[in-house]
Amino acid sequence: MADPAASLRACDTMVKLLLRNAETRAQHTAYREKDYGIWQSWTWRQAADEVRAFACGLAALGLRRGDKVALIGSNRPQLYWAFDALQSFGGVAVPLYADSVAEEMRFVLEHAEARFAICEDQEQVDKVLSQKPHLPNLAAIVYCNLRGLRHYDQAFLHDLVTVQRQGRDYDKQHPGAFDAAVAQGKGNDVGLIAYTSGTTGNPKGVMLTYDGMIRSARLSCAAEGVREDEEMLAYLPLAWAGDHFFSVAQHHWAGFALNCPESSDTVMLDLKDIGPTHFIAPPPIFESFLTQIHVRIADAGWLKRKAFEYFLAVAGRSGVALLEGRPVGPLDRLWLALGEFTIYGPLKSNLGLSRIRRAYTGGASLGDEVFDFYRGIGINLKQLYGQTECFAYCTLQRDGDVRSDTVGPPCPEVEIRIANDGEVLYRSPGNFVGYYKQDNLTREALEPDGWVHTGDAGFVDERGHVKIIDRAKDVGKLKDGTLFAPQYIENKLKFFSYVKEAVAHGLDREFVGCFVIIDLQAVGNWAEKQGLTYASYQHLASLAPVRELIKGCIEQVNRALAKDRALVGSQIKRFLLLHKELDADDGELTRTRKVRRRIIAERYKPLIDALYSGARQASVESQVRFEDGRVGLLHADLEVSDAKTFPAAGADTAPLGKAA
């Protein structure tokens, strides 16, 4: 603070990084957005000017240091500028999930005491307006897209163009105000409160400082060789800390180009346009790519299908080894080159993954088959592990040392410790400083010496890689004391393209039972091939051949579980196919699509009882929430089936349990 000019050079806040880039990379592209079918771009210089006008406009509206500002919308350059703009004058960004319903938003807006809300469009403005009576702190709403909002005449509603125009006037009337405000920002200020989606209870506001965010970005860029010429597609929710890590922190630190898709429906097309070099996607996206490929190959001609299968086998054998740096013979290299020319290259080009230098996935584990497929065709796909509390990730697989069943060794300057009860703890440079207004929760999660409890159970293997089994509180015992790790079993099931979700039950029960949610696309396609007709999801899930199909998957999982002595007792004995997909709107999944066990256990209690009572049939009535908020009732009668189980030590004959 003593010398504002020195403070500006310190690069210890995001805005200062932006201003640095506006000097050093003035003519390089900072943001791109597809608009009216054409990619529009902004250089770092232009972006800094937009941010300055936006920031001064917010100041003119009365933004004060320490105010919380909610950001709601999809990945638009304007919303990324909003982060920098509000932080320029000392505001704290509180991004919200754009697909939240109004009541969910109210909790965060109320808890964070947001004074401003910056919304993308009419949809988000309407949601905030509907909760306005409960939000006495909310002083102004700024929106980016005019459409449909022309007739709204509330005095506290402002459109971005006007705000920026007023900002430019304010800047003229108060010369130096912007620079002085930016210089006042310090590295240890809280710049972001990221509300976690919360698999249990209400969301928690994770407070992150500029120091932590910038240090994480700096270390990761150095370790991974992230350069200024990267291309990245910003399509994951703004409210997810991971998006902030890549699209703001790394973006500002390394100075690469961030590309915003035209709309959420066009992401896959825009991915092809851009051909990113730096890419992150949750496992479901990689799985859905692969499902699509398999579906389309199944429809292709005989020759194409055979060539695909042959070269896929080559990729699995040699491609993975090549990326690992293991020796590959000259003949195998020749086949790989031929495969690259005929199959892998066109395939990658079709997915928009031709230029990938590194692709990340995390949040849940990816199946061996899926993982090896991408690695085999030459995509450097790696797994990471982390949470909002350490600002994105704390372990990551290194190039050339990648295995599908671990999440890699700790990142630079990150320490990992395993507690006596198996819980994973870490201490990382990106550590959060506490949960906003929830000191008791902060004390539970964050120890005074900086160790953070993850709530995940895992261990570190002989090579220093961290392996996560399950949520610590979810790892339990069956009645006879056998280890029961539901997520581990579910993930094994989800590796089959026919299975979209699975929910395993067994805590304090005699055996493991399971709900399976089939994948409509994959199973539907299979059914068509079999000549089965079906009218709806519910109908498809009730067909006997489909049940047999899933039973086959379950028995393969049981066979795999039987190989591990600790898990042999947790094979799935009984299962049923659920009549509907799990849906975040019904509260069954979190917004990041994690299963909410407690809610499912309550809602489908009759079905769980049927699994363990030996009944052949069960019926259930469940609530369905439609997109417009109405609630309907869905009634279904479901069949409960038995699955074969296997004895330990890999023998795959002589079933232990009752055969169906």
Place this chain on the structure above:
Amino acid sequence: MAGRRQFGEVILSVENIGLSFGAVQALSGVSLEVRKGQIFSIIGPNGAGKTSLLNCINGVYHPQQGQISFKGQMRARMEPHQAAAQGIARTFQNVALFRGMSTLDNIMTGRNLKMRRGFLWKALWWGPAEREELAHRAQVERVIDFLEIEAIRKTPVGRLPYGLQKRVELGRALAAEPEMLLLDEPMAGMNLEEKQDMCRFILDVNDEFGTTICLIEHDMGVVMDLSDHVVVLDYGRKIADGPPEQVRRDPRVIDAYLGAAH
């Protein structure tokens, strides 16, 4: 909203028209007036003559008696392309798109009448022709953005679901920047969500561009919510004419259409 809005002068006036095909009297003595900026609906049971009336306005059929004037100009015998040049665009009851062409190309055909350069210029594709095409493309992109169909820009329309095809058809009509839009059952065969979307687009078109809209629709709920003015036909005759709440109460309408099972 109906009834409270203010509208401009009469843009289309149909006076006492009669149309027959041999012994079949499709329309007899129908008169109506559409004002600028209105959403105007024509309803009636099957075979009441709704599409025939639309076809007369559009210049496809030529009524044997009566007069039609658009923007104060009396028509003699008119062909559809002349109607289009005057600023009337339409969509069809059965989707009438080029199924093998992309969404973008289909909507681009809506710009056909606005193109100035001739065949030779187009073939050369240089200078003025290129600039002109760019301007048309920009206008088409605005329509695509407006109707939120960016994701299917390059998809052949034959592969699209029905609801989206209807939206592309609306897009093609909008690309002509019409003053008046004729919609022939824009919501036929749609599910609830598609209908809601279509209603929103019709209201938005009317609101954003001030386009006068004349539509035929079967779904009574939609018509009553959407329209500023409703005309009811039965056996080729007009039996009611007024704002929706008045038409809804008209006993003849209830007999002919609302009350009768069909």
